[in-house]
Amino acid sequence: MPLVTAGVVVLDCAEPEKLAVFYKELLQAQETDVTANLVEVRAADGLRLAFRRDANATPPSWPRPENSLQVHLDFLVEDLDAAERRVVELGGRPLEAKDGPGPYEERSCSDPAGHSFTLRRAHRAAPKQG
Known part of the structure; x- marks a missing residue:
């Protein structure tokens, strides 16, 4: 067993x-823990996210170049358009940002509190040939 295992974001x-x-709603997750200052959810794939109350929280200001990204989440999706529509329906918003480098088709968004995340097209592995 490893000394340290991944916990909760x-x-x-x-x-x-x-x-x-x-x-x-976005991840079709289940609530697993709720206290006065924290709510945790677990997605079907095992991802655990928690949301901690901080009355002084200010949203990150990315993608402004003078501020760092800090941290963000990447979500793999089959249909970028459908996923982006769902984000907007749930109160999130697309972010105006240049496409990131690399071979992936992706879109940057933020949740209703301003945390950034990326919707990235999940590429299916091609079947092996001969």
């Missing part, structure tokens, strides 16, 4: 209950 925000609903 925790996002600070002013209203964890509302942000948990956004990600719960």
Whole structure:
């Protein structure tokens, strides 16, 4: 067994209950833990996200070049257009940013509290030939 294993990605925000609903719906996740200051959800693939109350939380200002990205999440999707529409339906928004380098087709978005994340097309492995 490894000494350290991956735990939970925790996002600070002013209203964890509302942000948990956004990600719960986006990921079709289940709530696993709710306290006065923290809500945790677990997606079907095992990803655990928690949202911690911070009354002084301010959203990251990325993609402004004078500010760092800090941290963001990448979500793999089959249909970029459908995933982006779902983000907007749930209260998130697309971010105006240049396409990132690399071979992946992707779109940058933010959740209702301003945390950035990327929707990235999931490429299926091609079957092996001969």
